[in-house]
Amino acid sequence: MLIARDRYLDALKIRMHNNMIKVITGIRRCGKSYLVFKIFKGYLLEIGTPENHIISIELDQRKNRELRNPDAILEYIDSRMNDDEQYYILLDEVQMLKEFEEVLNSLLHIQNADVYVTGSNSKFLTKDVITEFRGRGDEVHIYPLSFKEFMEVYEGDQYKGWAEYVTYGGLPLAATMKTDEQKSQYLSTLFDETYIKDIVERNHIEKIQELNDLINIIASNIGALSNPSKIKATFKSVIQSDISLNTIRQYIEYLKDAFLVNEAQRYDVKGRKYIGTPVKYYFEDVGLRNARLGFRQVEETHLMENIIYNEFKVRGFQVDIGVVNKRERMSSGVTTKKQLEIDFIATQGSKKYYVQSAYSIPDIEKMRQEKASLVNVKDSFKKIIIVKDIINVRHDEDGITIMSIYDFLLLNNSLDM
Numbered sequence: 001m002l003i004a005r006d007r008y009l010d011a012l013k014i015r016m017h018n019n020m021i022k023v024i025t026g027i028r029r030c031g032k033s034y035l036v037f038k039i040f041k042g043y044l045l046e047i048g049t050p051e052n053h054i055i056s057i058e059l060d061q062r063k064n065r066e067l068r069n070p071d072a073i074l075e076y077i078d079s080r081m082n083d084d085e086q087y088y089i090l091l092d093e094v095q096m097l098k099e100f101e102e103v104l105n106s107l108l109h110i111q112n113a114d115v116y117v118t119g120s121n122s123k124f125l126t127k128d129v130i131t132e133f134r135g136r137g138d139e140v141h142i143y144p145l146s147f148k149e150f151m152e153v154y155e156g157d158q159y160k161g162w163a164e165y166v167t168y169g170g171l172p173l174a175a176t177m178k179t180d181e182q183k184s185q186y187l188s189t190l191f192d193e194t195y196i197k198d199i200v201e202r203n204h205i206e207k208i209q210e211l212n213d214l215i216n217i218i219a220s221n222i223g224a225l226s227n228p229s230k231i232k233a234t235f236k237s238v239i240q241s242d243i244s245l246n247t248i249r250q251y252i253e254y255l256k257d258a259f260l261v262n263e264a265q266r267y268d269v270k271g272r273k274y275i276g277t278p279v280k281y282y283f284e285d286v287g288l289r290n291a292r293l294g295f296r297q298v299e300e301t302h303l304m305e306n307i308i309y310n311e312f313k314v315r316g317f318q319v320d321i322g323v324v325n326k327r328e329r330m331s332s333g334v335t336t337k338k339q340l341e342i343d344f345i346a347t348q349g350s351k352k353y354y355v356q357s358a359y360s361i362p363d364i365e366k367m368r369q370e371k372a373s374l375v376n377v378k379d380s381f382k383k384i385i386i387v388k389d390i391i392n393v394r395h396d397e398d399g400i401t402i403m404s405i406y407d408f409l410l411l412n413n414s415l416d417m
Contacts, residue, residue: 003031003034003145003149003152003153003172003175004039004149004152005031005034005035005039005142005149007314008024008035008039008140008142009035009039009040009043011140012024012035012036012040012116012140013043015138015140016114017086017114018138019108019136020136020137020138021104021107021108021115021116021117021136021137021138022114022115022116022117022138022140023117023119023137023138023139023140024036024116024117024118024119024139024140024141024142025118025119025120025139025140025141025142025259026118026120026141026142026143026259027120027143027144027195027258027259027260027284027285028120028190028194028195028198029171029172029173029190029194030142030143030144030171030172030284030285031142031144031145031172032092032118032120032142033058033092033093033118034172035142036090036092036116036118037056037058037090037092040090040116041054041056041090044088049086049088050085052080053085053086053087053088054087054088054090055077055080055081055087055088055089055090056090056092057073057076057089057090057091057092058092058093059091059092059093059094059096059097060092060093060096067097068096068097068098069098070097070098070099070100070102070103073097073103074103074106077089077107077113081110081112081113084112085112086112086114087110087112087113087114088113088114088115088116089107089113089114089115089116090116090117091115091116091117091118092117092118093118093119093120094117094118094119095119095120095121100117104117104137108136120198120258120259121198121202121257121258121259143170143284143310143313143314144169144170144171144172144284144285144287145170145171145172145175146170146310146311146314146409147161147162147165147170147307147311147409147410148409148410149170150164150165150170150175151410153175153176154175158406158410162405162406165286165307166286166298166300166303166304166307167287167290167295167298168180168183168184168187168287168290169187169285169286169287169288169289169290170285170286170287171187171190171285171287171288173186174186174187174287183287184291184295187287187288187290187291188291188294190288190291191288191291191292195258195260195288196208196211196212196215198258199211199254199255199258202254203250203254205251205254207243207247210235210241210243210247210251211251211254213235213239213241214231214235214243214248214251214252214255215255215260215292216292216293217231217234217235218231218252218255218261218281219283219289219292219293219297220293220297221281222280222281222282222283222289222302222303222305222306223280223282223302223305223306224280225266225278225279225280226278226279226280226281227277227278227279228245228248228249228252228277229245229277230278231248232244232245232248235248252281259284260283260284260288261281261282261283261284262281262282262283262284262309262313263279263280263281264279264280264281264282264309264319264320264321264344265279265320265321266278266279266320266321266322266323267320267321267322267323267345268323268325269322269323269324269342269345269377270324270325271325274320275323279321280321282305282306282309282310283306284310286303286306286307286310289303289306290303300359300388301359304357304359304386304388304405305343305357307405307409308343308344308355308357308386308405308408309344311408311409312344312346312355315348316348317346317347317348317351317353318346318347318348319344319345319346319347320344320345320347321341321342321343321344321345322341322342322343322344322345322354322373322377323339323340323341323342324339324340324341324342324373324376324377325337325338325339325340326338326339326340326376340372340373340376341373342354342355342356342373342374342377343355343356343357344356344357352381352382353381353382353383353384353415354374354377354381354382354383354384355383355384355385355386356370356371356373356374356384356385356386357386358370358385358386358387359387359388360387360388360389361385361387361389361402370385371385371398371400374398374400375398375400382401382415383398383399383400383401384400384401384402384403384408384415385400385401385402385403386403386404386405386408387402387403387404387405388404388405389404390404390406391403391404393407393417401417403417
């Protein structure tokens, strides 16, 4: 079943021949190899690239283990380049290559080579590439299927599709499976046998149970304000563990480096500054989050918020949590300061959107609560409330746009409606 992934193909097209290493990153099983070795390679062949001018090496395959040696792979590539025409070098899971920074640096000096590499760990890939090449590494981050991509292969209407997506997420293989049993077993096994093992082995973690406990705590509190101190308090009160703050911070970084979770910072809208802790954590795939908790906490309210966050990230936005301070005069005459929260501030260049996620707005009072933070932002950027209810897009008297989650996720121009 073909999943087009046009957004990412376009991202690779505009980076062709830019004299930089194209670094394709993303969580394991999100479709990096499929994008590069199937979709992009197919595009190269379609535009007339001779197949012998495409050098593809999948470093995670056992048959290529000898090519994980830096000298061996450079010699192999050199042996394949027999003329001065353009060559395309595609390397999969490049973090498995010893001294990969030096290898990529060598490839940069080949005038007729355009290089594309994939990797599943930011610490051992993008950060090193950025440091080593001083701006000559160009990252394209791939996410699991967006809801729009998911619906392109789902055999059903958008409402049943949402029920599937909010439960099992957007990993491509899970999306093509037919039964709930297949999907839940695949995601649970993948989490334990691939992601956890990768993190443990890569970072030499000995306290595996504490890592698992930390993941469970974060998974149970997506979209809630948190920080290492709060997590430590949970460890002490619920798990009776004296895990250190430093260990918690390290483990969270490992989860972020593996692209399992993302961190959203708080931003003071009126003060125009970042506040620091607490922060919010979101899973890059909600299906993995649900699998981690045995599919026992599939709360659409929080998962919808996570999916909105991911959608903005897919569209290339920087996403923060907004904080608006408001002064209120009490009946006693005393003035107090009240802190209101905006679920998301999505920024991309000169574009900015203030967004509230509201699963349902059954009455006027609920609408007032959802609008409270937005109406206290006095700039002219667009303000949006996204609801699960089936409604037509509308604009109220305060200039706030209200739209359904389906319109937001499925329409390319949803932010401009």
